Amino acid sequence: MTVRSAFRRAPLGAVLLILAFLLPSLSQASDDALRAQIYDQSLPLEERVAAMQALTGLEPDPERIYRICIWDIFGRSGPIFNAAQAQRLKIMQYGINVEMVPYTSESIMVEELKSGTCDAALMSGLRARLFNRYTGTLDSIGGFPERSQMRLALQLMADPRSANNMVSGDYVVMGIAPGGAAHVFVNDRSINTLAKASGKRVVVLDYDPTQARMIAGVGATPVVADIVNAPNMFNTGVVDVLAAPLAGYEVLELYKGLSPDGGIIDLPLTHITMQLIGRSDVVPNELAQFVREAFYQGFDEIISRVAMEEEKVPDKWWISIPDADRLEYERMMQQARLQLRDEGYYSAEMLTLQRKIRCRTDSRREECSNPVE
Numbered sequence: 001m002t003v004r005s006a007f008r009r010a011p012l013g014a015v016l017l018i019l020a021f022l023l024p025s026l027s028q029a030s031d032d033a034l035r036a037q038i039y040d041q042s043l044p045l046e047e048r049v050a051a052m053q054a055l056t057g058l059e060p061d062p063e064r065i066y067r068i069c070i071w072d073i074f075g076r077s078g079p080i081f082n083a084a085q086a087q088r089l090k091i092m093q094y095g096i097n098v099e100m101v102p103y104t105s106e107s108i109m110v111e112e113l114k115s116g117t118c119d120a121a122l123m124s125g126l127r128a129r130l131f132n133r134y135t136g137t138l139d140s141i142g143g144f145p146e147r148s149q150m151r152l153a154l155q156l157m158a159d160p161r162s163a164n165n166m167v168s169g170d171y172v173v174m175g176i177a178p179g180g181a182a183h184v185f186v187n188d189r190s191i192n193t194l195a196k197a198s199g200k201r202v203v204v205l206d207y208d209p210t211q212a213r214m215i216a217g218v219g220a221t222p223v224v225a226d227i228v229n230a231p232n233m234f235n236t237g238v239v240d241v242l243a244a245p246l247a248g249y250e251v252l253e254l255y256k257g258l259s260p261d262g263g264i265i266d267l268p269l270t271h272i273t274m275q276l277i278g279r280s281d282v283v284p285n286e287l288a289q290f291v292r293e294a295f296y297q298g299f300d301e302i303i304s305r306v307a308m309e310e311e312k313v314p315d316k317w318w319i320s321i322p323d324a325d326r327l328e329y330e331r332m333m334q335q336a337r338l339q340l341r342d343e344g345y346y347s348a349e350m351l352t353l354q355r356k357i358r359c360r361t362d363s364r365r366e367e368c369s370n371p372v373e
Contacts, residue, residue: 039160124275142333158296175295
């Protein structure tokens with residue numbers, strides 16, 4: 001008996017009962033097919049956007065303006081806000097009408113994201129960890145010593161195969177941008193080993209209590225500050241040691257804190273990120289996928305601006321460290337990552353990915369023959 005003849009012979013009630021079971025599965029199949037189109041990067045962009053609109057019901061609406069909040073210490077005139085404005089046109093090609101709003105306080109901006117005042121917010125990767133532990137771990141200590149490693153990681157984050165990891169609770173990661181290398185700045189060149197940091201005053205961020213434990217663990221004195229006040233505390237001598245983006249050397253006037261006898265440890269703590277976090281009830285993950293891809297397409301443009309700032313650091317400030325001490329630093333950072341992973345601060349999955357990327361770059365690393373992450 002064919003399916004068609006069975007339907008002809010079945011009573012109406014039975015047919016309706018069969019349909020009640022079939023329709024949800026047919027709808028799911030349709031949704032899956034649309035989602036497959038959205039995530040198929042080989043298709044023309046127009047087809048993918050049309051599939052996204054069919055799946056989510058979103059249509060271009062000139063009356064709907066998405067409020068994207070941007071954290072920049074210098075507000076509307078700052079480099080982060082200006083870089084974000086440059087990405088605005090790319091975002092708008094997907095039918096998203098956006099308004100960029102600058103914030104000089106990252107903590108206030110984050111609260112406005114939580115309250116719904118902001119539909120999305122661009123923040124430091126350290127702060128983004130509060131919304132998505134997986135992508136927030138990209139900025140882990142010692143995670144990416146080299147820029148090429150961060151590039152590969154961000155390429156993977158923009159890949160549709162990573163889409164499920166971009167949603168956590170009520171929030172979705174809409175894009176990740178590179179922020180360059182973070183280094184340790186010291187006001188005394190003799191502080192070139194962990195042992196010599198003992199007794200020194202080191203800035204730790206107020207919303208990140210684990211930093212204070214790590215600093216105390218090497219015998220240094222943690223001094224709590226927010227991300228805005230920290231550079232000024234270093235510049236005025238309130239603290240001896242500051243971890244900061246190399247690109248902030250001139251714009252944050254860190255040469256004041258370095259003068260006359262300070263320096264910068266020639267070993268990146270990591271390469272940092274800026275992350276755009278959206279409210280998933282406003283921005284579906286399927287729509288966020290396009291923004292993530294646009295962010296990665298802008299990698300070279302953004303990193304070139306970062307590099308211009310990094311190149312403003314005079315050679316006289318660099319403090320070379322012996323290979324033996326460099327290995328000690330790497331082991332210390334690995335132990336810190338393992339501890340923070342076990343405490344639920346870092347994502348174990350991301351730490352494993354980072355280790356694989358580091359070993360792909362340099363298979364001679366100690367951790368490659370004896371992986372613990």
